[in-house]
Amino acid sequence: MNSLIEWFAKNGVAANLLAIFIAVVGFVTIGTLRQEVFPEFSSDIIYVQVAYPGAAPEEIEEGISQKIEEAVYGLTDVKKVTSTSRENSSSLMIELNPGTDAARALDEIKTRIDAIDTFPEESEKPVIEEIIMRKQVINVAISGNASEATLRHYASDVRDRLMALEGITQVELANVRELEISIEVSENTLRQYGMSFDELAMAIRKSSVDLPGGSIKVNRGGEVLLRTKGQAKEVEDFEKIILRTLPDGTQLRLGQVANIIDGFEENDRESYFNGVPCALVKVFRVGDENAIEISEIVQQFTQNTAHLFPEGINLTTWQDDSVYLAGRRDLMIRNGLTGFCLVFMVLALFLRFRLAFWVSLGIPISFLGTFWLMPTLDVSISMISLFAFIVVLGIVVDDAILIGENIHAHHEQGTPGLKGAIAGAIEMAKPVTFAIATSIAAFAPLIFVSGNTGKIMKYIPLIVIPTLFFSLIESLFILPKHLSHLKKVEDIEGGKGFVGNWRRFQNRFVTRMDQFVMKIYKPSLRWCLEWRYLTMSIATAVFFITMGLVGGGHLKFTFFPPVEGDNIAAAVSMPLGTTSEETQLAVKKIQKAAYEVRDELDAQTPEGYPSIVRHMLSSVGSQPFMTDQSRSGGSVASSIVGAHTGEVHIEASPSEERKFNAYDIARRWREKVGEMPEAENLQFTADIFQAGDAINIVLTGANFKELIDASKWLKIQL
Structure with a gap:
């Protein structure tokens, strides 16, 4: 290494070319980096859902869940299977072994499940998919005092228009029920026509289908493809389905024996945006798309198309998470500039302006080198990677400072420029080198953390380690050449102008520091060395006291510290079996308390500041924010739905525009709601994401009643 350092110091062109190369490729790469709120990754979990309308949990457990568990347990890629049987549906989380090819495992699981031929006849086709951890960039709320069908129609229109825009690929509807055509027939009507329900279902199944009809060759070469179009899509199509042809030639059609309804699937979901019914459109980032650009496109779209919708139908952007990404990016830029200036100013107190400048230049060169490697490491610009840049900013120029100061010392001692x-x-x-290696060793283990949390945390060392590496490269091979032209200043007092005045100031400052070292630090150091056993005893005692504070719980340990966001939510879970009407009453109580808190805080807010609450989304039958928040933290869970669940989600004004922090708002809101004895669980959160529960206890056994009793006993003991 010594010969390499010497070669770069003597060949200034090579050192400058190296610096220019790192800077140029870094700048070029910045424009190609993905920008996303949170990194997108596979969860190594396959999700299976089977609908069984009208079935009780016990029936679903025996008829569906157990059969799927038995079918997939023998696969070598399967680590664990967790099934949940509830009214009307069964859902299973199939966890794969680390390093498994998820696409291949998905195909194997599909094959096993498709081979099951003993599912109940009334159950629907299984839905099998790999869970990809992704977070929407921005939502659009379509709200107004209109029917559910009207809101869904306009939400579908907004979705189609957004997907037609360049730069947007994935858009989904949310907080709406799926369209469904239901066919209702009474037993008396079937008896009147001498038909069974199975005969009716078979006739619909055979008639409502599109079939290929082969092809016909033509004289001039080529062929005509034939296809029969029989798939029923509208109510009129179903009404015309022929069930039976009578001996007299008359035909019995479905419309004569059944009531056909074009409506929505039966569930208890309702959503209200700012107090009026709504539907949501979620916009995601995929591939190389830019989250911030997507947000700008959607914002512009809502402004330009609002006049195309009827009066009373409002389009509002909602939960724009790209704001966090833009804020973290701006924070990194501000901290980088501040760090550059602080390093320059502090070094300028002791050393030359030129030396301070070249040492400070290590910050942008190290960052640009990391930008260059990010695509190779499959790292994007996200809140996690930007956080890593902010972390490494404080240690990135330590090596350059040490080398720069040592070169300055050699010059002051009389060693010539290049030689010094x-x-x-x-x-x-x-x-x-060893200092950088120890820092790398401290961050490297995060790469090997397992689970979904590890897939998020690995991006921190993938940023920190390259930045430290390029910092070492800059300090060893680029910095020495730039400092080789420095010479010892012989006549400090004789300088003129600003430079001369600054050198005299530096001399006085250094003199004071030398006096501090000689009169305070050096005697203290000598005393510690002379009384080395006492010094070691004091250090050991401090160490054990610190361990005692940690072990005794006086110093709290938090795996993921809470990060304040601009969204505050209250999620309520009622006892199972609670009707949607009762849940709606609980949600309205929470919503009313939110409006009261808003009015109180707005009254305390000085003029010129916006309202503390920008928008409010109330949901009955689901908890969309809590689901998204837990998934952002790396935990995998199915959507929190059911007639017994509800949520009120507040989008507060940006933190820089309000006088109260989100945690204070959540605390006041909780106090205003008061006790809710009818609720089984009431949770308030103001965090950007949740890392999951601190501890989960799973009870297993063959007797479900005994498990319920055991869980109740455990709750009492805890």
Whole structure:
């Protein structure tokens, strides 16, 4: 390494070309980097859902869940299967072994499940999919005092228009029920026509289908493809389906014996945006799309198309998470500039302006080098990677400072410019390299953390380690050449102008520091060395006291510290079996308390500031925000739905525009709601994401009644 340092110091063109190369490729790469709120990754979990309308949980457990469990347990890629049987549906989370090819495992699981031929006849086709952890960029709320069908129609229109825009690929509807055509027939009517329900279902199944009819060759070469179109899609199509042809030639059609309704699937979901019914459109980032650009496109779309919708139908952007990404990006830029200036100013107190400048230049060169490697490491610009840049900013120029100061010391001692630069760099090469290596060793284990949390945390060392590596490259091979032109200043007091005045100031400052070192630090150090056993005893005692504070719980441990966001939510879960009407009453109580808190805080807010609450989304039958929040933290869970669940979600004004923090708003809201004895669980959150529960206890056994009793006993004991 010493010869390499010397070669770069003597060949300034090579050192400058290296610096220019790192800077150019870094700048070029910045424009190609993906920008997303949270990194997108596979959860290594296959999700299976089977609908069985009208069935009780016990029936679903025996008829569906157990059969799927038995079918997939023998697969070598399957690590664990967790099934949940509830009214009307069964859902299973199939966890794969680490390193498994998820696409291949998905195909194997599909094959096993499709081979099951003993599902109940009334159950629907299984839905099998790999869970990809992704988060929407922005939502559009379509709200107004209109029917559910009207809101869904306009939401579908907004979805189609957004997907037609360049730069947007994935858009989904949310908080709406799926369209469904239901066929209702009474037993008396079937008896009147001498038909069974199975005969009716078979006639519909055979008639409502599109079939290929082969092809016909034509004289001039080529062929005509034939296809029969019989798939029923509208109510009129179903009414015309022929059930039976009577001996007299008359035909019995479905419309004569059944009531056909074009409506929605039966569930208890309702959503209200700012107090009026609504539907949501979620916009995601996929591939190389830019989250911030997507947000700008959607914002512009809502402004330009609002006049196309009838009066009373409002389009509002909602839960724009790209704001967090833009804020973290701006914070990194501000901290980078601030760090550059602080390093320059602090070094300028002791050393030359030129030396301070070249040492500070290590910050942008190290960052640009990391930008260059990010596509190779499959790392995007996200809140996690930007956080890593902010973390490494404080240690990125430590090596350059050590080498720069040592080169300056050699110059002050009379060693000529180039010779002093080489000697100073070589002298500090080993300690600086080992210092960087220890920092890398501290972050490297995060790459090997398992689970979904590890897939998020690995991006921190994938940013920190390359940045430290390029910092070492800059300090060893680029910095010495730039400092080789420095010379010792012989006449400090004789300088003129700003430079001369600053050198005299530096001399006085350094003199005071030398006095501090000689009169305070050096005697203290000598005393510690002379009384080395006492010094070691004090250090050991401090260590054990610190461990005692941690072990005794006086210093709290938090795996993921809470991060305040601009969204505050209250989720309520009522006892199972609660009707949607009762849940709606609980949601309205929480919503009323939210409006009261808003009015109180707005009254305390100075003029010129916006309302503390921008928008409010109330949901009955689901908890969309809590589901998204838990998935952002790396935990995998199915959507929280059911007639017994509800949620009120507040989008507060940006933190820089309000006088109250989100946690204070959540605390006041909780106090205003008061006790809710009818609720089984009431949770308030103001965090950007949740890392999951601290502890989960799973009870297993063959007797479900005993498990319920055991869980109740455990709750009492805890």
